[in-house]
Amino acid sequence: MDFSSFRLLAAGADLAMEPHARADADGIELRMDFAADPLDQLAGYDGDLPVLVTNRVGWEGGEADDTAERLDLLERAVEFDAVTAVDLELAALSGEGDHDADRVADHARDHGASVVVSTHDFEATPDRDAIVDRLERACDYGDVGKMASTAHSPDDVLAMLGATRELTAGGETVATMCMGEAGRHSRAVAPLYGSRIGYAPVDPAAATAPGQYDLATLRSLVDQLESE
Numbered sequence: 001m002d003f004s005s006f007r008l009l010a011a012g013a014d015l016a017m018e019p020h021a022r023a024d025a026d027g028i029e030l031r032m033d034f035a036a037d038p039l040d041q042l043a044g045y046d047g048d049l050p051v052l053v054t055n056r057v058g059w060e061g062g063e064a065d066d067t068a069e070r071l072d073l074l075e076r077a078v079e080f081d082a083v084t085a086v087d088l089e090l091a092a093l094s095g096e097g098d099h100d101a102d103r104v105a106d107h108a109r110d111h112g113a114s115v116v117v118s119t120h121d122f123e124a125t126p127d128r129d130a131i132v133d134r135l136e137r138a139c140d141y142g143d144v145g146k147m148a149s150t151a152h153s154p155d156d157v158l159a160m161l162g163a164t165r166e167l168t169a170g171g172e173t174v175a176t177m178c179m180g181e182a183g184r185h186s187r188a189v190a191p192l193y194g195s196r197i198g199y200a201p202v203d204p205a206a207a208t209a210p211g212q213y214d215l216a217t218l219r220s221l222v223d224q225l226e227s228e
């Protein structure tokens with residue numbers, strides 16, 4: 001998946017969303033940890049949109065157990081032609097988890113898939129320098145460093161936007177957003193500061209994180225802001 005410019009992903013657990021996402025999305029994030037039968041879905045997928053697969057582990061806010069099987073599932077997933085990117089947690093790549101995710105990153109690259117290295121803070125937003133440090137580490141492990149934090153004030157969003165701009169100006173490829181109501185607008189604004197990936201559900205009731213806009217709304221907001 002090409003992240004040289006902003007990509008809006010329809011996020012969810014069912015690839016059947018694809019026809020409903022085609023008009024507004026550049027790709028799909030399949031949250032395998034939410035899906036009942038992710039590999040069967042991928043085997044039967046004949047959609048137009050490329051797929052990024054995520055199998056989010058429990059200690060990073062997802063539903064998957066921290067097992068070798070979680071990573072095995074991701075390895076199988078990147079073998080499908082439609083899968084052109086994989087999400088791996090920075091913590092799992094830097095030895096903080098019970099299982100080393102390096103093998104998945106290597107397998108993804110062997111199959112031509114990009115590696116998005118993600119880190120989340122579901123409680124707060126660190127200061128700008130701490131965000132920069134964390135995203136730089138994430139960028140060292142993959143093609144895109146991604147951070148989603150929880151904002152409680154405009155200052156939190158400013159810290160994330162400032163870090164996004166600083167890293168992008170320095171040549172890094174990052175994706176950033178602030179979760180929660182105070183961070184909601186960052187999802188439309190961060191692309192103007194260099195963020196390369198946005199996530200939104202087709203159905204507003206099926207959000208995969210706090211503060212997401214639905215896909216059509218986020219597409220419209222980003223397009224309007226970028227055209228000004």
Ligand SMILES: O=C1C[C@@](O)(C(=O)O)C[C@@H](O)[C@@H]1O
Binds near residue numbers: 029118148
């Ligand atoms: O890591 C991310 C970002 C996200 O948490 C968000 O805030 O939009 C949504 C998740 O599905 C995705 O894997």
